[in-house]
Amino acid sequence: MASPLIAPSILSADFAKLGEEIAAVARPGETRADWVHVDVMDAHFVPNLTLGLPVVQSILKSTDVPIDCHLMIDDPDRWAIGYAEAGAYNVTVHVEAAADPVKLAKNLRAAGAKAGLSVKPGTPLEPHLETLKHYDTLLVMSVEPGFGGQSFIADVLEKVRTARRLVDTGHLKLVVEIDGGINADTIEQAAEAGVDCFVAGSAVYGAEDPGRAVAALREQAARLRVS
Ligand SMILES: O=C(CO)[C@@H](O)[C@H](O)COP(=O)(O)O
Numbered sequence: 001m002a003s004p005l006i007a008p009s010i011l012s013a014d015f016a017k018l019g020e021e022i023a024a025v026a027r028p029g030e031t032r033a034d035w036v037h038v039d040v041m042d043a044h045f046v047p048n049l050t051l052g053l054p055v056v057q058s059i060l061k062s063t064d065v066p067i068d069c070h071l072m073i074d075d076p077d078r079w080a081i082g083y084a085e086a087g088a089y090n091v092t093v094h095v096e097a098a099a100d101p102v103k104l105a106k107n108l109r110a111a112g113a114k115a116g117l118s119v120k121p122g123t124p125l126e127p128h129l130e131t132l133k134h135y136d137t138l139l140v141m142s143v144e145p146g147f148g149g150q151s152f153i154a155d156v157l158e159k160v161r162t163a164r165r166l167v168d169t170g171h172l173k174l175v176v177e178i179d180g181g182i183n184a185d186t187i188e189q190a191a192e193a194g195v196d197c198f199v200a201g202s203a204v205y206g207a208e209d210p211g212r213a214v215a216a217l218r219e220q221a222a223r224l225r226v227s
């Protein structure tokens with residue numbers, strides 16, 4: 001299995017100095033993030049408002065770290081394509097919000113992005129397994145989407161185990177990503193369950209040295225990963 005991926009979420013960064021905050025996890029070496037996770041919230045799908053396409057376009061110009069867009073928005077069928085066309089590496093939409101997730105995945109891939117599908121903590125995976133065949137990443141939410149700094153919901157690891165099994169047996173080809181409450185106390189159980197990519201907001205940007213936090217989380221996850 002490849003080295004675990006660490007994706008700092010800029011939701012916990014200082015938005016007034018976003019460029020510096022991203023640069024802090026973009027220097028070459030072990031402190032470099034694999035992806036930078038950008039939470040787009042519209043105050044409809046979730047009760048919070050963050051940023052949209054113009055800010056993502058600026059971020060894309062400012063860094064060569066792959067940008068992982070997590071769209072917590074209504075009507076992703078209409079809006080997600082813009083993030084793919086802008087050059088985001090991975091564009092994740094919520095299955096609870098998408099009207100036609102298969103068509104959406106095809107459009108995202110045609111625009112040159114990886115297609116990601118996310119499930120809220122209470123959303124089961126089984127009804128969406130056929131849909132997942134069209135996606136490159138599965139983002140399992142381990143908190144209710146909307147805010148950083150919440151406590152990890154361990155129950156969702158069952159979904160991670162299911163996805164891991166399907167990937168390891170060749171039934172699906174997916175990067176399994178987890179988002180919410182990932183820190184030094186929780187990353188090991190997620191790694192053991194089979195997560196490939198770990199989003200961490202407060203654990204990275206709440207640390208004195210965000211780059212060192214990235215390196216430490218990656219090392220911890222690598223020690224615990226299955227297979
Ligand atoms: O999508 C979200 C929240 O909705 C996340 O990406 C958070 O930004 C993760 O923050 P922490 O739980 O790691 O502080």
Ligand SMILES: [Fe+2]
Pocket residue numbers: 009037038039070179199
């Ligand atoms: Fe997120």
